[in-house]
Amino acid sequence: MSALETEPGVSGALDTLHRVFGYDSFRGEQHEIVEHVISGGDALVLMPTGGGKSLCYQIPALVREGVGVVVSPLIALMQDQVDALRNVGVRAGFLNSTQDYAERNQVEADFVSGELDLLYLAPERLAVESTVRLLDRGKISLFAIDEAHCVAQWGHDFRPDYLMLSALHERWPDVPRIALTATATKATHAEIASRLNLDGARHFVASFDRPNIQYRIVGKNEPKRQLLELLTTEHKGDAGIIYCLSRNSVEKTAEFLVANGIPAVPYHAGLDKNVRARNQSRFLREDGLIVVATIAFGMGIDKPDVRFVAHLDLPKSVEGYYQETGRAGRDGHPSTAWLAYGLQDVVQQRKMIDTSEGDDAHRRRLGAHLNAMLALCETVECRRVQILGYFGQQGTPCGNCDTCLAPPEKWDGTIPAQKLLSTVVRLQNERRQKFGAGQIIDILLGKSTPKVTQHGHETLKVFGIGADLRDTEWRGVVRQLLAQGLLAVEGDYGSLVLTEGSAEVLGGKREVMLRREPERAAKAARTSRRAAPVDMPAELAPVFERLRAWRASAAKEQGVPAYVIFHDATLRQIATMRPKNLSDLGTVSGVGENKLAKYGRDILDTLEAE
Incomplete structure (x- = not known):
């Protein structure tokens, strides 16, 4: 057992949650999921973005004996995910195609010798026999299958390599599996369970409601001008994501924003991989940067302060729309999901379906996805109720979306x-x-x-x-x-x-x-967009900004996103409490033992500086 591990059980899980991550209690169904996996049970978890899915496998991996193996399609983000874990003292590593021989060899040696708590793998690595033999040489505590909706063959993020993951249970029958996703209809839920052989697993389905997101859909009328008005009147200086259907639209929209004094970068599969990596890195590390992208961007993005997600073209499905808009407001603060939608969108999507590859049944499925998206756009009822209904959940009018604030006739x-x-x-x-x-x-x-x-x-x-x-x-x-x-x-x-x-x-x-x-x-x-909650008196704002400046400097020095050091919510609590010593600082939510030892003295010095 590593220094972070404790004896199995819920008390061990709570102790690990507090010591490692700095939180005093689990949220929602987290504690039930963690307890179930620690005891060796399989789980299928449906939980919205920002709901705390990662802790549902990270805590059991730390408490159980062995190494937690996380299967994730997010090669471009593995380094950041591992950096964030190492920053709280978790021994994490990854294996993917971005590494050279020496790096891979070191990670493999650490896995075999039990010097890792978590190992991240892309699904295609499991098709390589040498990877399977490597896993046989180590002690595996659990398998976590992240972004599990990628196994749904007619879903919006299908990854063929995910179909092989059903074999995990056959080769390692005694290792518990936990599959997680933020997006699944009842049909997708059933497909995940079937394809991953998780029908006998315990299923946990949290509410998909994201009350801090204001959903707004507007008729297209010079959409770039409409977008510019949104950004300049409501989201000046905010980080955000703008989705376009084509690569050409991505490029032109990014150029348009830059020409109007708004910092923006493009992201699509046609760009050089180094340019994509640089633009993604800038988005994660810089404040107030906007990325204009196709749907190739966004899955697994942990940036907590994305204040808006905008669509300049109609998404192909409600599942895709919910997944993309869910990248806003992970910190729980008010955020906007804005979509400009017009006649040409419908014409274009219908044509794409008619000319798509696949049989008639496939085209009917695509048509059903589009019809549900059109129903959301054209509803006169609450947008949030419509979205929850699509996922088989009930809701009440939110009073915050455009149709609630100004009911259409x-x-x-x-x-x-x-x-x-x-x-x-x-x-x-x-x-x-x-x-x-x-x-x-x-x-x-x-x-x-x-x-x-x-x-x-x-x-x-x-x-x-x-x-x-x-x-x-x-x-x-x-x-x-x-x-x-x-x-x-x-x-x-x-x-x-x-x-x-x-x-x-x-x-x-x-x-x-x-x-x-x-x-x-x-x-x-x-006019009714909810203002961000006031977490501290105005006179403490300079203290908060000093802490943010220190965090930015520390993040730059370590080459990690600022939120990996501390979230804004933690800095606000520190600014409000003004702890005088390390003991007091350790009571702040989000300050675990490793971060306290690593950053505690710097924080206290920053607070004392006037």
Whole structure:
């Protein structure tokens, strides 16, 4: 047993939690999970980002005899994860493709000799016979399978190498396994259990609610301008993540922000790996930096003070959206999840599904994911209730999302829907033509554009019958008909075509209720955005800033992110308590024995400096 280990049991777990990590008690179901794994049981844990999943395997690995083996897809973050553990005195190491022979050899020797508490591996390493033989030579306390949703074959983060992990139990039947993820519907949950042979494990499902995140979805109207307004009015100087669908959009958005005086870096799979690594490192280590990325970025990011996550394109699924927005506000402080969503998003996503690889069943699954995402965008109910419902959990209206703060109106859009569908019918039947939304809306508005004149569309009976609605309103009608499956997209040019449900609307057999965006929605969300809680008197702010400056210096010297030294919450408590000695400092949450010995004197000196 290492110096950090204690006798098995809950008392040993609590003692380890306090001495190593500096916390006095577990949160939520953590203590039950830890107790279960320490006693040798398998566990499947679904817990939201920021809920404390890591402690659920780190504590048992320290209490049980042997080395905890953590399987993680996050090669780019393993160094930071290991640095954070070493900083609290845990003997941690990793094996991945970034190491040279000497580094790997040292880690392997430490594992075999029992000089490690935790060993991180990428899943593909387990396909290498030498890795399996290495594990056979050591004593394994547990297997932790992090980001377990990666095993779901039709999920948003599927990793083929995860499918091999079912073999862990066959080769090491006496070693307990704990699989963890922040994102899983009931179907994904069942798939994880099945593919990892965890049907007989104890399942722990925490609430997916993240009450500190304000969900807001706005109609696209010059999205870069809308984004700039969000950043300059609400998140000036804040760290955040902006997601775009394409690499080109990532590059252009990052350039746009920099041109407007906002520090931002791009991140996508097409960049040189050294550039990606440098940009990720800067994001983790610098205050107030924004990363613009495709979904290739973000999994496993532990940065606690990400104040916003913005989407400039429609996510493909609610699971993906929840996973990405969950990277905001890990510290529990108010944060924003902002999405700009428009007609072209729906058209583009529908086309991507129609042309995707795979069979019809696969395309139906993709369509179901998109329909759920569209339902979230178009709901007139609480966004949070809708998200929790998607994951099979119940919620009450949060009073903090955009639809709670400025409830949108429902209106009877049956007649506008009939006008629009009639236009599609007349073009198809009378002219044998198919057009996209722009041309159809111009016909409805009676606009004699060159394209309308060229095709003689001003002679259609439907020309000008939609003058009672504005262009933006018609685009909303098209978007919502697509979302409800009453219109479809066809071909490379996004032509609108009818569906089976269209006939019911045209025949007056189906009512079409639509969502009208209130003009005051964005303003209401901005003005009522909850202010960060006041954790200390204003006169102590200079003390807090001195502590932050010391932390920044220490982090730079060690080459680690600042939060690896201490979280802001710990520094606030230190500034408020003003401990006079090491004994008092040791009572602060987040100050374990190793950090007290390592940083205690520097902190006390910083507090005494005026």
